[in-house]
Amino acid sequence: MGGVDGDAGSGGEAYSRGRIDKRQAIVRAAFDVFARDGYAQASVDAIAAAAGVAKPTIYNHFGAKENLFRVVMADVGRRATAATLEVLGAFPAEPDDLRAELTQLGRRLTTCFADPVSTSLRRLLHAEIVRFPDLLDEVRAGAATPVIDALAGPLARLATAGHLQLSDPIRASNQFIALIGDELPALTALGTRPAPPEQIDAVVTAGVDTFLRAFGTADNSPALGDPDPHAATTSHPT
Amino acid sequence: MGGVDGDAGSGGEAYSRGRIDKRQAIVRAAFDVFARDGYAQASVDAIAAAAGVAKPTIYNHFGAKENLFRVVMADVGRRATAATLEVLGAFPAEPDDLRAELTQLGRRLTTCFADPVSTSLRRLLHAEIVRFPDLLDEVRAGAATPVIDALAGPLARLATAGHLQLSDPIRASNQFIALIGDELPALTALGTRPAPPEQIDAVVTAGVDTFLRAFGTADNSPALGDPDPHAATTSHPT
Amino acid sequence: MGGVDGDAGSGGEAYSRGRIDKRQAIVRAAFDVFARDGYAQASVDAIAAAAGVAKPTIYNHFGAKENLFRVVMADVGRRATAATLEVLGAFPAEPDDLRAELTQLGRRLTTCFADPVSTSLRRLLHAEIVRFPDLLDEVRAGAATPVIDALAGPLARLATAGHLQLSDPIRASNQFIALIGDELPALTALGTRPAPPEQIDAVVTAGVDTFLRAFGTADNSPALGDPDPHAATTSHPT
Amino acid sequence: MGGVDGDAGSGGEAYSRGRIDKRQAIVRAAFDVFARDGYAQASVDAIAAAAGVAKPTIYNHFGAKENLFRVVMADVGRRATAATLEVLGAFPAEPDDLRAELTQLGRRLTTCFADPVSTSLRRLLHAEIVRFPDLLDEVRAGAATPVIDALAGPLARLATAGHLQLSDPIRASNQFIALIGDELPALTALGTRPAPPEQIDAVVTAGVDTFLRAFGTADNSPALGDPDPHAATTSHPT
DNA sequence: TATGAATGAGTCTTCATTCAT
DNA sequence: TATGAATGAAGACTCATTCAT
Structure with a gap:
């Protein structure tokens, strides 16, 4: 809530607006779920639901739960x-x-x-x-x-x-x-x-x-x- | 509750002895596995194997994984x-x-x-x-x-x-x-x-x-x- | 259907009657399903259903689908x-x-x-x-x-x-x-x-x-x- | 139906040319992947990658995996x-x-x-x-x-x-x-x-x-x- | 008490397919 | 036609837990 995120820098090329929004949504939701349930107990299903996306979308973006976790942690x-x-x-x-x-x-x-x-x-x-x-x-x-x-x-x-x-x-x-x-x-x-x-x-x-x-x-x-x-x-x- | 103390020595070799030693062995092994894998990822199977007992024995003694965890944490x-x-x-x-x-x-x-x-x-x-x-x-x-x-x-x-x-x-x-x-x-x-x-x-x-x-x-x-x-x-x- | 199976020999030690029966049932059912659907399309679920056992029972016995397939093929x-x-x-x-x-x-x-x-x-x-x-x-x-x-x-x-x-x-x-x-x-x-x-x-x-x-x-x-x-x-x- | 023949040479390098060559490329690549992985295990993703086209392109041309398979088999x-x-x-x-x-x-x-x-x-x-x-x-x-x-x-x-x-x-x-x-x-x-x-x-x-x-x-x-x-x-x- | 065997529920992951551009 | 992105459905595999012995 410190208002830190403007710099982005994490992305890579030129994503479409929608894509980057979903990616952000997933990362935010994932942190909430990880924080609540822990890494192992956090189900990708729950993260997808919290982010308002379909489960495969998460895999399209991050490949694997482990990877998502790393991204989330670095981001936070x-x-x-x-x-x-x-x-x-x-x-x-x-x-x-x-x-x-x-x-x-x-x-x-x-x-x-x-x-x-x-x-x-x-x-x-x-x-x-x-x-x-x-x-x-x-x-x-x-x-x-x-x-x-x-x-x-x-x-x-x-x-x-x-x-x-x-x-x-x-x-x-x-x-x-x-x-x-x-x-x-x-x-x-x-x-x-x-x-x-x-x-x-x-x-x-x-x-x-x-x-x-x-x-x-x-x-x-x-x-x-x-x-x-x-x-x-x-x-x-x- | 079995009175665990004094000798410290977190080691994990010479388990087994009389009778309640089996309970001890489970608690010790469980700590090792919990410490290594975390609560959620620690499988009761792994704990049973590490303790050298059959899985149901753990349930006979502690009723549920959650319970075992509490005992272990209190003990440690x-x-x-x-x-x-x-x-x-x-x-x-x-x-x-x-x-x-x-x-x-x-x-x-x-x-x-x-x-x-x-x-x-x-x-x-x-x-x-x-x-x-x-x-x-x-x-x-x-x-x-x-x-x-x-x-x-x-x-x-x-x-x-x-x-x-x-x-x-x-x-x-x-x-x-x-x-x-x-x-x-x-x-x-x-x-x-x-x-x-x-x-x-x-x-x-x-x-x-x-x-x-x-x-x-x-x-x-x-x-x-x-x-x-x-x-x-x-x-x-x- | 040629009435060949008496020799067993595939087993290992001393299984209980029920265990060997289930194992047999799984192998038979698996062959049917594999023959009908092919290896990749044959779901372990379907095999379990056909054999009248729970899915994990199959994994208890054979560890992995691939393994089951090998056993089935050798048997047949x-x-x-x-x-x-x-x-x-x-x-x-x-x-x-x-x-x-x-x-x-x-x-x-x-x-x-x-x-x-x-x-x-x-x-x-x-x-x-x-x-x-x-x-x-x-x-x-x-x-x-x-x-x-x-x-x-x-x-x-x-x-x-x-x-x-x-x-x-x-x-x-x-x-x-x-x-x-x-x-x-x-x-x-x-x-x-x-x-x-x-x-x-x-x-x-x-x-x-x-x-x-x-x-x-x-x-x-x-x-x-x-x-x-x-x-x-x-x-x-x- | 595009008239595939004579030259044989099942190779798989120089795809791409005018326009319908893309269809050809898909068929050739699909055969390679089907041959390697089998029908069920061959993923449309893999075929698209091998053909150098996007996945939807395959669906534009062939409608469904099953259809593509038939075309490929007839061709071969x-x-x-x-x-x-x-x-x-x-x-x-x-x-x-x-x-x-x-x-x-x-x-x-x-x-x-x-x-x-x-x-x-x-x-x-x-x-x-x-x-x-x-x-x-x-x-x-x-x-x-x-x-x-x-x-x-x-x-x-x-x-x-x-x-x-x-x-x-x-x-x-x-x-x-x-x-x-x-x-x-x-x-x-x-x-x-x-x-x-x-x-x-x-x-x-x-x-x-x-x-x-x-x-x-x-x-x-x-x-x-x-x-x-x-x-x-x-x-x-x- | 101790165990071999079995299971219902749930997890990660993949896939064929479609939409919007 | 061609594609980046998204998804519903399904599959292999694991786990905590329970019987029957």
């Missing part, structure tokens, strides 16, 4: 990454209030991570990594790594500007993501339940606080004790 | 948690060198998290959470929450003793786990590939360092810049 | 050969009236060759030789060659006894078969229509006459011109 | 018959050396019968006779019967001229064909393997010898025992 991976990168792109170069900006960034990122598309993608990836070992690279090439890198840039800039004290921006980027996002799976039941926003907020706030305690400078300080005691009990990854 | 969850709690139990009450002890703890925990049993469990959980929503609670009741709690205890004690400066031990516990473990899925291809130990070590060391920068006191300080520059490239969760 | 080949060999075995060692005996042999052989089982087998063999190149050897090992050999023996004996004048019994055996049987496919529409017995008789009589004109001795002579002029128009191989 | 039947009749037409009216001429005729006929086009035609006929009972008449009308007749003419003339001693030329014609050709299927694996020319030669020589022993006169006699002992083992029809 691209969309999820694009949404996340958009969020990161909005991070200001010269933040007035670093704590506030980082907190807002964290909120937005967790929203991305908790998005149904993202969580379904993650679930399918976990579920099918054994059957499709190469899928991870395909999807991640356009998913996780770029995100880390895209955050490392601003962090490095902030360090150079004296607003942060860190020597390895990539590592810090990973740690920021970890601090604000690691509890998400537990909070959202692996993405199947919407988490109470206050709980997510609490995690993000606490994560940013810890991050700044570790890497902040005099600029961004208060940090008087822990910023707040809204407990929002949590648990570990699953 | 229990085993995984037990191993992790054992590691946490070994954390000394009065550590001489806090940084060193936390680092060792981190190493041991990542070893637990990267264990084939743990990662398979996590994959299956992600894969089947939609079909078995209650599974999460069942497994987590005996998995994640206790782990976080078991780590919060010592942290609180350390805070009381003045070795750490933190107000919410549960949160800190979660953050410690996040800092040392969040990159694991990326490093191990969701648990399908063994990660180079140096890379894991680097992540753990950096995680502990950040943790101490945020929560440490004069006791445990060096923190001279970043502890080390062994890059160990990383990426984000998936 | 065996039966057809056995029937033919029985006919040949009945040929008297010391025939009183050689012409009469050869004619009777010819009639019986043509009956064998025109038998529905034989003709269906032949049709299926022709139809599927490209897809199953090895089938020919399997079936023929127990079909054509032994028949030629079984006829060559008596012919050689007759030659030794001075009743025939020939030097290559195998060749003569082939030629006898050719003379009495080569027109059968044309007369029976490749085995799909019963040929008028008089026509077959005429072919056999003429074939035996030619055979004796070529290889006979004074013993068996009349051969006054052609034995009869009942034209029975014929045609060549198809 | 015509070509095969034409080739055989050409051989028979070359038989001299007044042979100098009857044995030699018959032998040469036999060789040429067996070459015709063993031709890939002929054997494929025969296989398809056997395979589909049940589904297309009328096909036999269609194809044979222009195939077998004329051949027998075309041979019966010269034989009758030879009898009249005193070079042969026979009263039923049609029957003799059939028997000649049987004697030289009946072993072909066995020797060529139903036309799927090229038979060693020596073996075919041996069969033809022996067949002609037997034919002349039965119907020859003093003219063509030697027939000293069997003409040669090059064993060339053989077997019976399939």
Whole structure:
């Protein structure tokens, strides 16, 4: 829903309008069904029905269920990454209030991570990594790594500007993501339940606080004790 | 329910013995097959073959595939948690060198998290959470929450003793786990590939360092810049 | 229908009565369906229905349609050969009236060759030789060659006894078969229509006459011109 | 009906030319595919691909697969018959050396019968006779019967001229064909393997010898025992 | 309890055929 | 006429589950 798809680029030659529409419809429907039922349990029949096409049309376009799955995953991976990168792109170069900006960034990122598309993608990836070992690279090439890198840039800039004290921006980027996002799976039941926003907020706030305690400078300080005691009990990854 | 624990050793050779050992053999074999093929694709035939029993025997014991799956997941969850709690139990009450002890703890925990049993469990959980929503609670009741709690205890004690400066031990516990473990899925291809130990070590060391920068006191300080520059490239969760 | 099957031998170990019965039923039914529809068009569903079993039972027994086909063909080949060999075995060692005996042999052989089982087998063999190149050897090992050999023996004996004048019994055996049987496919529409017995008789009589004109001795002579002029128009191989 | 003949050359490269050549291309390609895969297994897709046309083009021309098959079979039947009749037409009216001429005729006929086009035609006929009972008449009308007749003419003339001693030329014609050709299927694996020319030669020589022993006169006699002992083992029809 | 055998339901895939251009 | 695209029907094969022993 991030409005990412304009670039197309996946197609090949000059399809007729109708054809490309059906292809799109199939891919969208397939993702829904895969997300709901899992790869193995998702029947091509169900996908065809959901897409409003006849079953052979799917085979005309994708050849086999496996292939369709790969296309769907790559497509969704691209969309999820694009949404996340958009969020990161909005991070200001010269933040007035670093704590506030980082907190807002964290909120937005967790929203991305908790998005149904993202969580379904993650679930399918976990579920099918054994059957499709190469899928991870395909999807991640356009998913996780770029995100880390895209955050490392601003962090490095902030360090150079004296607003942060860190020597390895990539590592810090990973740690920021970890601090604000690691509890998400537990909070959202692996993405199947919407988490109470206050709980997510609490995690993000606490994560940013810890991050700044570790890497902040005099600029961004208060940090008087822990910023707040809204407990929002949590648990570990699953 | 037959009391599966302690010995760990996920192996899969010497099944069969007295009488209820047959039930054991089925559960062990079933986990292997589920881990390899996923729930839907795992055929009861394959499980029976792997367990060295006839198919109806499985139905005599468990009634239905779904049931068997629940038993298996609960069993494995229990085993995984037990191993992790054992590691946490070994954390000394009065550590001489806090940084060193936390680092060792981190190493041991990542070893637990990267264990084939743990990662398979996590994959299956992600894969089947939609079909078995209650599974999460069942497994987590005996998995994640206790782990976080078991780590919060010592942290609180350390805070009381003045070795750490933190107000919410549960949160800190979660953050410690996040800092040392969040990159694991990326490093191990969701648990399908063994990660180079140096890379894991680097992540753990950096995680502990950040943790101490945020929560440490004069006791445990060096923190001279970043502890080390062994890059160990990383990426984000998936 | 020649009553050949007692020897079994195809089975393997100790099947229960019911199992072997079902297996037999499947093989019989499969042959009927294959003969009617051809290999490709014969649906396993149809075979299952004809055999009165469920489809998976067929797969339990034979694993795959292809396998079932091979078993069926081997089975039918065996039966057809056995029937033919029985006919040949009945040929008297010391025939009183050689012409009469050869004619009777010819009639019986043509009956064998025109038998529905034989003709269906032949049709299926022709139809599927490209897809199953090895089938020919399997079936023929127990079909054509032994028949030629079984006829060559008596012919050689007759030659030794001075009743025939020939030097290559195998060749003569082939030629006898050719003379009495080569027109059968044309007369029976490749085995799909019963040929008028008089026509077959005429072919056999003429074939035996030619055979004796070529290889006979004074013993068996009349051969006054052609034995009869009942034209029975014929045609060549198809 | 487009007038297919003479040039033979079943090849399949240089299709395409003016306009109706597309129809030709389809027919040629269809035969190749039918011959390879059988009627049922030959997909219209494969035929279209082999012919270099789009699938609907086939339907524009022939309406249905069944129809295409009939056209192809009639076409091939015509070509095969034409080739055989050409051989028979070359038989001299007044042979100098009857044995030699018959032998040469036999060789040429067996070459015709063993031709890939002929054997494929025969296989398809056997395979589909049940589904297309009328096909036999269609194809044979222009195939077998004329051949027998075309041979019966010269034989009758030879009898009249005193070079042969026979009263039923049609029957003799059939028997000649049987004697030289009946072993072909066995020797060529139903036309799927090229038979060693020596073996075919041996069969033809022996067949002609037997034919002349039965119907020859003093003219063509030697027939000293069997003409040669090059064993060339053989077997019976399939 | 343990098993060999059997089955109804469902899955992926292919095919002959048609429509709109 | 020629074709890209779409489809209803059907086929091989698998699976979770149940009898009868």
